[in-house]
Amino acid sequence: MKLFLFSILALTVSFTNLKAQSTPEVKGAWQLNQDETKHHLFFQNGFYFHTVQQGNVFVGTNGGLYEIKDNTIITKVLFNSLDSTKVGSKIDYPFSVTTTELVVTAPDGQATFQRVDDGNAPLAGVWHITGRMQDGKLSPIHQTGTRQTYKLLTGTKFQWVAIDPGKKQFSGTGGGSYTFKDGKYVENIEFFSRDNTRVGASLSFDGKLEDRNWHHSGLSSKGDKIYEIWSKIGDN
Structure with a gap:
């Protein structure tokens, strides 16, 4: 089975009274x-x-x-x-x-x-991981080669991907909906490539924004303690 960008199997769609905007906005x-x-x-x-x-x-x-x-x-x-x-x-x-x-x-x-x-929220953007707490010290992450870990957040949805475009490799992804309020970031998992049993789980983290960096701490989906720093790519 091949997945193209917008492939829909056996899909019948209706476009009644659909008017395009003069300035297209898909964000x-x-x-x-x-x-x-x-x-x-x-x-x-x-x-x-x-x-x-x-x-x-x-x-x-x-x-x-x-x-x-x-x-x-x-x-x-x-x-x-x-x-x-x-x-x-x-x-x-x-x-x-x-x-x-x-x-x-x-x-x-x-x-x-x-x-x-509509893609508008304090955390909305595309982020890449740049730091992680290890042995009580915050260490920068220098990703080598073309391997990348991205996390995309819209106004209410999130998805992370681990990829290596240079080698045409895909390592994993997960996503769903999220909330961010009063320093608490909560993810509700709707899909997970490595383990479908994670779907439906809710994970809560402490979160704060400093300049263009997002400090993210709590327990991972495996129950491990994490403290990560994600930096924003481009402008919102």
Whole structure:
């Protein structure tokens, strides 16, 4: 099974009375549901992530960089968990958007996504890990080569990915919804590539923003103590 950016199996869509905005804006989280299949689509700070799940089962994910020109989403693929040969390719997707719906034309058809949020929140952005507490000391993380760990947050949704675009490798991902209030960051896991039994779990962390750094501490999904620093990429 191949996963393309907006592939929908046996999907029939309706575009009644859909009017495009004069200034297209796709930033934020979008979702498409069909029976047991759910598509999560996130755009933030020049990055896009697209993930498919069936029930609690992770199906696949892909993503990378994007820009918009002439009502077209122009993408460059950085990872694809089902087809690594797509990494590095550039694919254009004509689209139209309103405040509530996003219609995308892909090589295999069209699909309509419903807006979840507009991508605005204190933590909204794309982050990469730059520091971690080890043996009681905060140590910088210098990722070698082209391996990267990104965490994308929209207004209400999150997804992390561990990838190596240079080697066309995908190591893992997880995501769902989140809240951030009064120094508490809470994740509710909706999909997890390495262990479907994690779906439905809720994890609570202490969080604070200092300049463009997000200090993140608590217990990992395995119960290990963590203290991490994530730095924002680009502008919100």
